[in-house]
Amino acid sequence: MPIADKVALYQALVSAGLTRIEVTSFVAPKAIPQLADAAQFVAALGPHPDVWLSALTPNLTGAERAVAAGMDEVTVFLSASETHNRHNVRRSVQQSLSQAAEVAEALEGASVVRSAVIATAFDCPYEGPQDAQKVAELARRLREMGYAPILFGDTIGAANPLSVSRLLEATERHLPVREIGLHFHNTRDSALANLLVGLERGITLFDGAVGGMGGCPYAPGATGNVASEDVVAMVEAMGITTGVDLAKLVAAAALAQDLVGRQLPSACLKAFDRTQGTWAAYAH
Amino acid sequence: MPIADKVALYQALVSAGLTRIEVTSFVAPKAIPQLADAAQFVAALGPHPDVWLSALTPNLTGAERAVAAGMDEVTVFLSASETHNRHNVRRSVQQSLSQAAEVAEALEGASVVRSAVIATAFDCPYEGPQDAQKVAELARRLREMGYAPILFGDTIGAANPLSVSRLLEATERHLPVREIGLHFHNTRDSALANLLVGLERGITLFDGAVGGMGGCPYAPGATGNVASEDVVAMVEAMGITTGVDLAKLVAAAALAQDLVGRQLPSACLKAFDRTQGTWAAYAH
Numbered sequence: 001m002p003i004a005d006k007v008a009l010y011q012a013l014v015s016a017g018l019t020r021i022e023v024t025s026f027v028a029p030k031a032i033p034q035l036a037d038a039a040q041f042v043a044a045l046g047p048h049p050d051v052w053l054s055a056l057t058p059n060l061t062g063a064e065r066a067v068a069a070g071m072d073e074v075t076v077f078l079s080a081s082e083t084h085n086r087h088n089v090r091r092s093v094q095q096s097l098s099q100a101a102e103v104a105e106a107l108e109g110a111s112v113v114r115s116a117v118i119a120t121a122f123d124c125p126y127e128g129p130q131d132a133q134k135v136a137e138l139a140r141r142l143r144e145m146g147y148a149p150i151l152f153g154d155t156i157g158a159a160n161p162l163s164v165s166r167l168l169e170a171t172e173r174h175l176p177v178r179e180i181g182l183h184f185h186n187t188r189d190s191a192l193a194n195l196l197v198g199l200e201r202g203i204t205l206f207d208g209a210v211g212g213m214g215g216c217p218y219a220p221g222a223t224g225n226v227a228s229e230d231v232v233a234m235v236e237a238m239g240i241t242t243g244v245d246l247a248k249l250v251a252a253a254a255l256a257q258d259l260v261g262r263q264l265p266s267a268c269l270k271a272f273d274r275t276q277g278t279w280a281a282y283a284h
Numbered sequence: 285m286p287i288a289d290k291v292a293l294y295q296a297l298v299s300a301g302l303t304r305i306e307v308t309s310f311v312a313p314k315a316i317p318q319l320a321d322a323a324q325f326v327a328a329l330g331p332h333p334d335v336w337l338s339a340l341t342p343n344l345t346g347a348e349r350a351v352a353a354g355m356d357e358v359t360v361f362l363s364a365s366e367t368h369n370r371h372n373v374r375r376s377v378q379q380s381l382s383q384a385a386e387v388a389e390a391l392e393g394a395s396v397v398r399s400a401v402i403a404t405a406f407d408c409p410y411e412g413p414q415d416a417q418k419v420a421e422l423a424r425r426l427r428e429m430g431y432a433p434i435l436f437g438d439t440i441g442a443a444n445p446l447s448v449s450r451l452l453e454a455t456e457r458h459l460p461v462r463e464i465g466l467h468f469h470n471t472r473d474s475a476l477a478n479l480l481v482g483l484e485r486g487i488t489l490f491d492g493a494v495g496g497m498g499g500c501p502y503a504p505g506a507t508g509n510v511a512s513e514d515v516v517a518m519v520e521a522m523g524i525t526t527g528v529d530l531a532k533l534v535a536a537a538a539l540a541q542d543l544v545g546r547q548l549p550s551a552c553l554k555a556f557d558r559t560q561g562t563w564a565a566y567a568h
Contacts, residue, residue: 125565125566125567126566126567128566156563156565156566157555157565158521158563158565160518160521160522161480161518161522162521162522162523163521186473186551187551187554187555187565188514188517188518188521188551188552188555189470189473189475189476189511189514189518189551190476190514190517190518191473192473192474192476192477193476193477193479193480193518195477196445196477196480196481197480223551223554223555227473230472230473230474233472233474234444234445234472234473234474234477237442237444237446237447238444238445238446239446267470267471267472267473267474267507268472270471270507271441271471271472271507279440279442279472281409281440281441281442281471282409282410282412282440283409283410
C-alpha cells in the first residue's frame with residue numbers, strides 16, 4: 001500500500017477521534033517487505049501531539065528503529081506457546097524473554113513506553129489451550145523488566161469468556177488491571193463477548209483493527225482483529241464514552257475497505273448507513 | 285425451497301443433536317407464500333418423539349393449523365413498540381394482547397405449549413430504544429394468559445449487554461428465569477456478548493438460526509439470527525454441555541448454505557474445517 005494511502009487512513013482515524021494507534025511494525029524488511037517503509041511512513045505522519053503512536057518490534061534492532069522514528073510506545077512480543085514461538089520467531093520462549101530483557105534495558109531512560117504482547121495467550125494452533133498460570137507468570141516477568149501495559153493476544157481467535165476470565169483472574173494477582181490489555185481476533189465471532197468479560201473486570205485497553213482488517217497467513221480460517229468500530233458501537237451503546245465519533249470511524253473503515261479492495265468483516269460496514277449517519281435499520 | 289430440501293436440513297439438524305427446533309410459521313399463505321407448505325412440510329417430517337417442534341403463529345387461525353399439524357409448541361408474537369406492531373401486523377399492541385388472550389384460551393387444554401415472542405423488545409426501527417419496564421410488563425401479562433416461555437426478540441440486532449441486563453432485571457421480578465428466552469440477531473456483531481449476559485443471569489433458552497440465516501426485508505442492514513453453531517461453539521468452549529455435535533451442526537450449516545445458494549454469515553462456516561472435524565486454525 002502506498003504511503004499516501006496509509007497516511008490518508010491514519011488521518012481518517014485521527015479525525016474520528018482515535019488517540020492511540022498502532023501504526024506499523026519495525027520488522028526485518030526482508031521478512032515483511034510491506035512494512036519496509038515503516039520509518040518513512042511515520043515521518044510522513046508529521047507532528048502528532050494528541051495521538052499516541054505505537055509499533056510492534058520483534059527485537060533490539062526494530063526497537064531502536066522505532067525509537068529513532070519517534071514512536072511513543074514500542075511493543076515487543078512473544079508467544080505463550082513454546083511451539084508457536086519457535087514457528088513464529090525461531091527461538092524458545094526463554095530466548096524471547098532474554099531478548100525482551102535486552103530491549104527493555106536498551107530503552108531504559110528513553111522517553112518511550114515499553115509494552116508487550118503475549119501471543120497465543122489463550123490457545124495455540126499447535127498446542128491447544130494454554131495454561132492461565134503459565135501465561136500470567138510470563139506477564140509477571142515482562143512487567144518486572146519494565147513492560148506495561150501487557151496485552152494478551154488471542155492469535156487464532158479461540159478465546160472464550162471463561163478462558164478470558166480465568167487468565168485475568170490469574171494475572172490480576174501480579175499486575176494492576178490498568179496495565180492489562182486484550183487483543184482479540186473475531187474468528188469464532190466471540191470477540192465482543194470476550195471483550196465484555198474484560199470490561200466487566202475493569203480492563204479499558206482493547207486492541208481493534210479498523211474494518212476488522214487482518215488475519216494471518218499461518219492461521220487458516222483466521223479473521224482479523226475485532227473491528228474497532230464494532231467495539232466502539234457496543235461500548236458507546238452501553239453508555240461508555242470513548243471520545244470516538246462512530247460515523248467518522250465507520251467512514252475510515254469504508255476507506256480501509258476501498259484501499260485493500262476487498263470486503264472487510266466489520267459489522268458496522270454493513271449495518272451502519274453512512275449516508276444517514278445512523279444505523280441502517282432505523283426508519284428515516 | 286422444496287419440501288424435500290427442508291426435510292433434509294431438518295434431518296441434518298436432528299442428527300447434530302438438536303432437540304428443540306422452530307420448523308416453520310403458520311401464517312397466511314397470501315402474506316408469505318414461501319411458508320404456505322407449513323402443514324405438508326411438518327407431515328413430511330414423520331414421527332419425532334425426541335424432537336420438540338415449535339412454530340410461529342400470528343393469530344387463532346394459525347394457532348389452530350399449528351395444533352392440527354401436531355406442533356409441540358405454538359409461539360405467538362407481538363412487538364413491544366406500538367409503531368412496529370402496527371407496521372408488522374396492522375393492529376395496536378393492545379389488540380395484539382387481546383388476540384394472544386384469545387389464542388391462549390382456545391388452546392387451553394390442548395397438549396401444546398404456548399410460548400410468546402416480544403419483538404423489538406430492546407430497540408425499534410421507528411421508536412428507538414424501548415423502556416425495560418414496559419417490556420417486562422408485557423411479559424408479565426402474557427405469562428398471566430398462560431404463555432411460557434416468553435422470549436425477547438432483538439428484531440433489529442440493536443441490543444447491547446447493558447440493555448439486555450436491564451430488561452432481564454426488570455423481567456425477573458415477574459417471571460422465573462427458566463421461563464425467559466432470548467432471541468438475538470447479529471447485526472452489530474454483539475449477539476454473543478448479549479447472550480453471555482443472559483447466560484450469566486441463568487437463562488438457558490436462546491434462539492439461533494443454522495448458518496445465521498435470516499434477515500428482514502423491512503430492516504435494512506439487518507442480518508439473521510445469531511448462528512446456532514457459533515452459539516454452540518462458544519458455550520461448549522466454556523464447558524457447558526449442549527448435547528450438540530458441533531462438527532455435525534457445522535455440516536448442517538453448510539447444507540443450509542448450499543440450499544439457499546449464498547454465503548451465510550456464520551463464523552464456524554469459515555473457521556471450522558469440516559474435512560478435519562476441528563478448527564481450521566489448528567495445525568494438522
